[in-house]
Amino acid sequence: MSKNKVNIYDVAEKADVGIGTVSRVLNNSDKVKDNTRKKVLEVMKELNYRPNKLAQNLARQKANAVAVIVPSFIDHFFVEVLKGIQDALEEENIDLILHKIDLNENRMKKIMDIVHSRKVDGIAALTMDISDTENQELKDSGIPVVLADEFSADFHSIYLDDLKGAEMAVDYLVNHNHNKIAFINGDINSLHGQKRLAGVKKSFQKHNLKINTALIKDGDFYAEDGYQSMQEILELPRTEWPSAVFAASDNQAIGVLQAMEEKGLKAPDDIAVIGYDNIELAKYLKITTVWQPMYQLGHLAIEILLKAIKGELNEIYQKELELKLVKRETA
Amino acid sequence: MSKNKVNIYDVAEKADVGIGTVSRVLNNSDKVKDNTRKKVLEVMKELNYRPNKLAQNLARQKANAVAVIVPSFIDHFFVEVLKGIQDALEEENIDLILHKIDLNENRMKKIMDIVHSRKVDGIAALTMDISDTENQELKDSGIPVVLADEFSADFHSIYLDDLKGAEMAVDYLVNHNHNKIAFINGDINSLHGQKRLAGVKKSFQKHNLKINTALIKDGDFYAEDGYQSMQEILELPRTEWPSAVFAASDNQAIGVLQAMEEKGLKAPDDIAVIGYDNIELAKYLKITTVWQPMYQLGHLAIEILLKAIKGELNEIYQKELELKLVKRETA
DNA sequence: CTGTTAGCGCATTCAT
DNA sequence: ATGAATGCGCTAACAG
Numbered sequence: 001m002s003k004n005k006v007n008i009y010d011v012a013e014k015a016d017v018g019i020g021t022v023s024r025v026l027n028n029s030d031k032v033k034d035n036t037r038k039k040v041l042e043v044m045k046e047l048n049y050r051p052n053k054l055a056q057n058l059a060r061q062k063a064n065a066v067a068v069i070v071p072s073f074i075d076h077f078f079v080e081v082l083k084g085i086q087d088a089l090e091e092e093n094i095d096l097i098l099h100k101i102d103l104n105e106n107r108m109k110k111i112m113d114i115v116h117s118r119k120v121d122g123i124a125a126l127t128m129d130i131s132d133t134e135n136q137e138l139k140d141s142g143i144p145v146v147l148a149d150e151f152s153a154d155f156h157s158i159y160l161d162d163l164k165g166a167e168m169a170v171d172y173l174v175n176h177n178h179n180k181i182a183f184i185n186g187d188i189n190s191l192h193g194q195k196r197l198a199g200v201k202k203s204f205q206k207h208n209l210k211i212n213t214a215l216i217k218d219g220d221f222y223a224e225d226g227y228q229s230m231q232e233i234l235e236l237p238r239t240e241w242p243s244a245v246f247a248a249s250d251n252q253a254i255g256v257l258q259a260m261e262e263k264g265l266k267a268p269d270d271i272a273v274i275g276y277d278n279i280e281l282a283k284y285l286k287i288t289t290v291w292q293p294m295y296q297l298g299h300l301a302i303e304i305l306l307k308a309i310k311g312e313l314n315e316i317y318q319k320e321l322e323l324k325l326v327k328r329e330t331a
Numbered sequence: 332m333s334k335n336k337v338n339i340y341d342v343a344e345k346a347d348v349g350i351g352t353v354s355r356v357l358n359n360s361d362k363v364k365d366n367t368r369k370k371v372l373e374v375m376k377e378l379n380y381r382p383n384k385l386a387q388n389l390a391r392q393k394a395n396a397v398a399v400i401v402p403s404f405i406d407h408f409f410v411e412v413l414k415g416i417q418d419a420l421e422e423e424n425i426d427l428i429l430h431k432i433d434l435n436e437n438r439m440k441k442i443m444d445i446v447h448s449r450k451v452d453g454i455a456a457l458t459m460d461i462s463d464t465e466n467q468e469l470k471d472s473g474i475p476v477v478l479a480d481e482f483s484a485d486f487h488s489i490y491l492d493d494l495k496g497a498e499m500a501v502d503y504l505v506n507h508n509h510n511k512i513a514f515i516n517g518d519i520n521s522l523h524g525q526k527r528l529a530g531v532k533k534s535f536q537k538h539n540l541k542i543n544t545a546l547i548k549d550g551d552f553y554a555e556d557g558y559q560s561m562q563e564i565l566e567l568p569r570t571e572w573p574s575a576v577f578a579a580s581d582n583q584a585i586g587v588l589q590a591m592e593e594k595g596l597k598a599p600d601d602i603a604v605i606g607y608d609n610i611e612l613a614k615y616l617k618i619t620t621v622w623q624p625m626y627q628l629g630h631l632a633i634e635i636l637l638k639a640i641k642g643e644l645n646e647i648y649q650k651e652l653e654l655k656l657v658k659r660e661t662a
Numbered sequence: 663c664t665g666t667t668a669g670c671g672c673a674t675t676c677a678t
Numbered sequence: 679a680t681g682a683a684t685g686c687g688c689t690a691a692c693a694g
Contacts, residue, residue, distance in 0.1 A: 007671055018681035023673055031679055050447035054394065055671030058385045058686050065428070065450075079410055086431050095450065096429045097396070100417050116381035118687095119396075119426065223615045251611070258615050280582070281612055284554045284589050338687055349665035354689060362663055386687030389670050449671095 006047045015043040026051055065095035066305060067120040069111065071127055072102045075221075075251075076279045077294055081126060081148060084298025092306055094121075101128075108134045115141045122309045124148055124301050129191040144308035146317075148301035150191070156308060156317040158301050162192050165290045165323045166199025166246070167206075169274050172288075172325055173244045174207045178272060182215035182242035184229045184252055193218060196248050196276070215242050219252075226252025230259035244272035244331060250282040250289055257285065257330070272331035286329035293321045337378045346374040357382055396426035397636060398451040400442065402458055403433045406552075406582075407610045408625055412457060412479060415629025423637055425452075432459075439465045446472045453640045455479055455632050460522040475639035477648075479632035481522070487639060487648040489632050493523050496621045496654045497530025497577070498537075500605050503619075503656055504575045505538045509603060513546035513573035515560045515583055524549060527579050527607070546573050550583075557583025561590035575603035575662060581613040581620055588616065588661070603662035617660035624652045 008026075012019040017036060024032050025040045032040075043049075057063050068085055070078050089096050097120055101107050107128070114120060115138070122144035129150055130138070138145060139154055147157040166183075173181050183200045187193045197216075204211055214236060219225035226247050233242065247253040253275030257267060267273040275282055278291035300319065307313050339357075343350040348367060355363050356371045363371075374380075388394050399416055401409050420427050428451055432438050438459070445451060446469070453475035460481055461469070469476060470485055478488040497514075504512050514531045518524045528547075535542055545567060550556035557578050564573065578584035584606030588598060598604040606613055609622035631650065638644050 009671085012681095019672080020674080020682075021680055024680085027673080033679060036679080052389075052671050053448040053450045054385065054389045054392075055686090056673080058383075058389045058688090059671075059673040061385075061673095061686065063385065075410075079406075086429070090431070098417070098427045098429045100421070113381075117384040119384045223611060227615065254612060254615055280554060281585060284558070284585055340687085343665095350688080351666075351690085352664055355664085358689080364663060367664080383687050386670090387689075389672090390687075390689040392670070392689095 006049050007052065008049075011040065011043045011047055011049050014047065015040045063095075063119050063121050064093075065097050065120050066122045066124060066302070066309075067097045067099055067114050069099045069101050069114075069123060069125040069128060072100050077149075077277060077292070078126060080294035081298035081301075084295040084300075085124065085302050086298075088299045088302035088306075094306070108137060112137060112141070115143050122146070122305045124305050125150070127192070144305055146301050146305040146308065148297055151318070154316070156304050156313070158297055158304065158317075158319050158321060160292050160297070160321055160323060162195035163199035163202065165276065165292070166196040166248075167203045168199075168323065168325055169246045169276070169290055170200050170203035171206075172327075173246060173272065173274065173331065174203065174209070176244075176272070176331070178242075178244040179207075179209055180212070180215070180242045180244070181209070182233055182245040183217070184226055184245060184247045184256060185216070185218040186221035186225070186248040186252065188218040193248065200246065212240075214240065215245075221249040221251060223251040223255040223258075226255030227259050228255070230256040234259060234263055234265075242271060244268075244274070246274050246276075248276050250275035250277040250279045250287060253287050253289065253330070254281070254285060257287070267330040274331040278326050282326075282328070288328045288331040289326050291324045291326045293323075297321055337380050338383065339380075342371065342374045342378055342380050345378065346371045394426075394450050394452050395424075396428050396451050397453045397455060397633070397640075398428045398430055398445050400430045400432050400445075400454060400456040400459060403431050408480075408608060408623070409457060411625035412629035412632075415626040415631075416455065416633050417629075419630045419633035419637075425637070434459075439468060443468060443472070446474050453477070453636045455636050456481070458523070475636055477632050477636040477639065479628055482649070485647070487635050487644070489628055489635065489648075489650050489652060491623050491628070491652055491654060493526035494530040494533065496607065496623070497527040497579075498534045499530075499654065499656055500577045500607070500621055501531050501534035502537075503658075504577060504603065504605065504662065505534065505540070507575075507603070507662070509573075509575040510538075510540055511543070511546070511573045511575070512540070513564055513576040514548070515557055515576060515578045515587060516547070516549035517552035517556070517579040517583070519549040524579065531577065543571075545571065546576075552580040552582060554582040554586040554589075557586030558590050559586070561587040565590060565594055565596075573602060575599075575605070577605050577607075579607050581606035581608040581610045581618060584618050584620065584661070585612070585616060588618070598661040605662040609657050613657075613659070619659045619662040620657050622655045622657045624654075628652055 008019045008022045012022045022040055025037045101110050124146050127149045135154055145155045147155050151157045151159040185193050185197055217229035219229055247256050253273055256273055275287045275289035278289045282289045304317050339350045339353045343353045353371055356368045432441050455477050458480045466485055476486045478486050482488045482490040516524050516528055548560035550560055576587055578587050584604050587604055606618045606620035609620045613620045635648050
């Protein structure tokens with residue numbers, strides 16, 4: 001039962017020094033004679049001493065941890081971003097406290113609870129489009145915040161341009177001689193959904209294509225939603241079928257392909273299909289898609305956050321990461 | 332710049348009470364007159380007071396957080412388990428500190444660092460098969476630990492029986508008149524890989540089937556690995572082809588299907604295929620597979636962990652969760 | 663019921 | 679270079 005109750009006083013006593021000295025060797029202070037340092041180090045090992053982080057945190061007034069806020073919708077995208085976040089955090093030995101905050105509930109209250117708890121030194125929020133009125137409180141709190149996959153003029157933000165990505169996809173389709181293009185969107189209430197729609201419209205305009213509302217669908221970003229939307233489209237008279245469809249997610253694209261397959265249709269010959277995300281399976285299903293630098297997004301977000309925490313950032317950092325079109329076989 | 336420097340002393344003074352009383356209302360002690368409680372509450376609101384968790388933690392000698400340790404291989408399985416973990420934790424308002432610990436590095440040192448840091452009250456480890464020699468140190472530390480997706484006689488563990496799952500899959504195949512069955516395994520060095528292989532062998536023996544080593548492959552759990560293994564199998568003389576293949580993961584099954592498709596083969600008519608995991612896409616690709624109760628696994632793991640932390644567990648809790656075969660179209 | 667005191671374990675002046 | 683004292687913000691006896 002010799003529980004680890006050993007603290008600085010114990011090692012100080014045994015090493016015959018003051019607790020101040022022990023604290024100094026703990027923090028690698030250079031103002032410690034080599035001999036004493038060595039002696040203290042020995043005693044620490046002997047007693048199997050470990051500093052109590054809780055006490056350190058309180059004394060230092062910092063938590064050595066950051067909060068990572070993700071929407072409940074945890075899919076491939078977030079996992080990849082999380083990997084980047086985790087790696088970046090581990091490099092600095094900072095704890096990652098994961099919070100799931102749904103979009104519908106009173107997010108700001110939850111966030112402010114986190115802020116006031118003092119358990120984190122900063123916050124990285126993924127895909128959280130917070131309104132201007134909401135963010136005032138957060139801004140006032142002074143806690144470092146970085147938005148990943150979201151732009152805000154008020155916070156450091158690393159983001160992707162959904163509009164550009166969608167535009168890129170449709171441009172590609174048009175350049176491959178498609179002029180009847182369907183767009184199967186994700187949640188139209190999300191910023192992403194809206195921006196991707198805007199990108200589609202922009203490309204249409206640019207190429208003088210008219211929008212056929214019967215070919216513009218929205219739902220959610222799941223495979224099932226893509227499947228249903230495509231089914232509806234394929235119920236239209238054959239003459240109204242699109243020659244290509246752009247899905248707002250690879251999962252939806254997979255649903256689309258399935259709906260086509262059930263009708264004996266193949267991509268790209270019957271109808272071309274292009275997705276968004278470049279999930280691992282897109283590769284195996286050979287889906288042409290838009291790739292997003294997810295890992296980099298997470299990694300950079302943390303780099304910036306840590307800089308902000310250290311006070312090394314004098315102005316708001318804004319950075320757009322580049323998307324890439326991955327050409328495969330479905331379009 | 333009226334930063335949130337307000338502490339119990341401030342509210343105590345303004346409310347004209349002692350800090351003890353403030354602390355009591357903070358902790359919902361019943362020994363506080365309604366009037367004083369009300370007064371204190373008002374002052375707290377007025378001053379926008381929030382307790383400093385760091386200080387609370389130190390004073391209480393508990394972190395109000397648990398560490399969740401996951402292998403670097405973060406895929407669908409872990410995400411689902413994580414959801415269960417997160418939900419269970421949120422119900423109790425406990426923080427989730429996420430640690431990624433690779434299987435190769437000196438895991439135990441990292442884990443013991445976490446233990447000694449005092450920043451968590453307990454540990455939930457996913458898919459961490461720790462050896463007996465290793466776990467001694469962890470056991471001695473006395474910190475509550477629960478293993479999810481892993482069995483150990485020394486720790487609380489919620490686990491799945493891979494052997495049974497694999498056996499179930501092969502049994503199913505045999506019952507559908509297959510007697511030349513290939514097994515495409517994941518990492519043979521992992522406990523999962525070994526157990527699934529054992530399950531396959533058990534079913535083979537049960538049915539008096541002879542093992543053809545040319546039809547037993549291993550690699551990793553990714554789609555690409557399944558693809559390659561299946562390609563190798565399809566390079567065998569046609570007479571040696573299996574009539575069915577059991578893949579140790581849905582991702583591998585998808586790779587298998589792709590390899591087949593490239594040869595113009597279809598499931599289940601040419602070769603039946605069965606996977607493992609029941610990822611979302613297995614549904615859309617209509618892959619017959621073995622379902623694992625991932626969410627429940629995570630949720631229950633935390634329930635048990637929290638009980639252990641509260642000291643409500645007198646003996647080691649061991650629970651096997653049931654697997655289910657999801658019959659779809661590839662087998 | 664409530665105020666006071668003493669830790670929790672460590673960081674950090676301030677002298678020496 | 680180092681020891682002693684003070685504080686971080688809160689909890690938990692201990693008196694009253």
